[in-house]
Amino acid sequence: MDFDEYVAARGQQLVRLGYVLSGDRYRAEDLAQTALMHTYQHWWRVRRMDDPHAYVRRALVNAHVSATRRGSSREIPLVMAASGHSEPDPALAVAAHDAMWRALTELPPRERTVLVLRYYEDLDHASIAAVLGIKESTARATVSRALAALRAAHDPAILKGVGDDHDRP
Amino acid sequence: MTMTDLERELRATLIEAGERAPVAEDLVSRAATPVRRRRTWLASGLAAVTMAAVGVTIAVTEPSGNETAGVSTPRTSASTQTQTGALIGNWRPVDIVGFDNSKLPPSRLPAVRAPNITFTSNGRWRGSDGCNGIGGTYSASDDGSISVDASGPQTMCGGPEYNVPHRAVLERVARFAIDGRSLTFYAAGGQRLGTYERV
Numbered sequence: 001m002d003f004d005e006y007v008a009a010r011g012q013q014l015v016r017l018g019y020v021l022s023g024d025r026y027r028a029e030d031l032a033q034t035a036l037m038h039t040y041q042h043w044w045r046v047r048r049m050d051d052p053h054a055y056v057r058r059a060l061v062n063a064h065v066s067a068t069r070r071g072s073s074r075e076i077p078l079v080m081a082a083s084g085h086s087e088p089d090p091a092l093a094v095a096a097h098d099a100m101w102r103a104l105t106e107l108p109p110r111e112r113t114v115l116v117l118r119y120y121e122d123l124d125h126a127s128i129a130a131v132l133g134i135k136e137s138t139a140r141a142t143v144s145r146a147l148a149a150l151r152a153a154h155d156p157a158i159l160k161g162v163g164d165d166h167d168r169p
Numbered sequence: 170m171t172m173t174d175l176e177r178e179l180r181a182t183l184i185e186a187g188e189r190a191p192v193a194e195d196l197v198s199r200a201a202t203p204v205r206r207r208r209t210w211l212a213s214g215l216a217a218v219t220m221a222a223v224g225v226t227i228a229v230t231e232p233s234g235n236e237t238a239g240v241s242t243p244r245t246s247a248s249t250q251t252q253t254g255a256l257i258g259n260w261r262p263v264d265i266v267g268f269d270n271s272k273l274p275p276s277r278l279p280a281v282r283a284p285n286i287t288f289t290s291n292g293r294w295r296g297s298d299g300c301n302g303i304g305g306t307y308s309a310s311d312d313g314s315i316s317v318d319a320s321g322p323q324t325m326c327g328g329p330e331y332n333v334p335h336r337a338v339l340e341r342v343a344r345f346a347i348d349g350r351s352l353t354f355y356a357a358g359g360q361r362l363g364t365y366e367r368v
Contacts, residue, residue: 033193
């Protein structure tokens with residue numbers, strides 16, 4: 001696969017991941033571009049890997065983690081942009097998602113990152129550990145801790161009908 | 170594992186957020202351009218210095234068709250150039266005798282950790298065999314003769330990596346010739362050892 005083909009197939013997916021991680025439209029593009037620039041320099045080697053996308057995703061996540069360590073990634077909007085999608089109960093859904101999103105922004109960067117990798121990228125704990133360069137047990141514990149913090153921070157009144165008793169993993 | 174309501178809500182929120190991400194245009198060129206710009210700038214600077222200080226060196230071919238190493242034709246009488254001046258810079262391998270050249274990376278990729286060698290003006294060379302950093306000293310003359318200290322340990326690499334045998338070339342090299350952007354090394358007996366292209 002050529003680099004151009006890879007970007008055509010996966011580039012927008014990287015931007016989405018960057019946006020979900022950072023919550024910032026411009027930072028999302030920067031993260032995707034940073035990851036792709038790094039990958040481009042090593043593409044002749046990356047292309048031979050079993051899963052080149054895993055390499056690029058890791059580069060993007062590392063770029064995000066580095067940015068948050070520098071304290072330069074605190075610009076996450078507290079309210080999601082208006083949606084153009086129709087949903088069964090738009091007002092309730094938007095409110096619920098806004099509340100969830102707000103709760104996510106209040107998590108420490110590492111916890112927010114593991115939740116994104118687990119529930120947006122659908123990675124298992126071992127894969128999360130590989131991306132972040134941590135032990136699988138640490139990844140599992142961080143996910144669990146992040147969910148608990150999210151549960152505590154999330155306003156249950158907005159999520160109509162959601163009971164805490166059913167939220168435990 | 171059964172997903173809880175909280176997890177389902179979290180997933181839905183993240184997916185919805187992802188759908189709001191901006192549509193990025195032209196990611197390919199944006200990923201490649203900064204590197205190309207830097208390389209172009211370096212190449213332009215090097216070329217300007219080289220052209221201002223020295224002249225133009227060309228390699229010639231004997232009537233018999235045998236390549237001859239190290240024949241230069243200065244364009245001005247004040248020129249001190251020179252094969253040795255033209256040798257300075259970064260080179261990437263394109264054809265090494267005895268090596269499976271299909272393993273070499275494509276030319277449009279930058280030489281960052283890709284196999285390359287760089288000759289500096291202080292008599293040293295350095296580079297990468299695609300896996301290890303390598304280097305040493307060298308001595309070259311404008312008549313095309315060259316000797317290179319290419320001794321040193323080498324770590325063999327497996328998997329998708331490999332070792333480009335720069336050392337094998339440089340240990341045997343006795344003469345070199347530069348033709349435009351092409352650099353060719355020859356053994357003492359005149360056998361071609363490998364050809365490199367200026368990065």
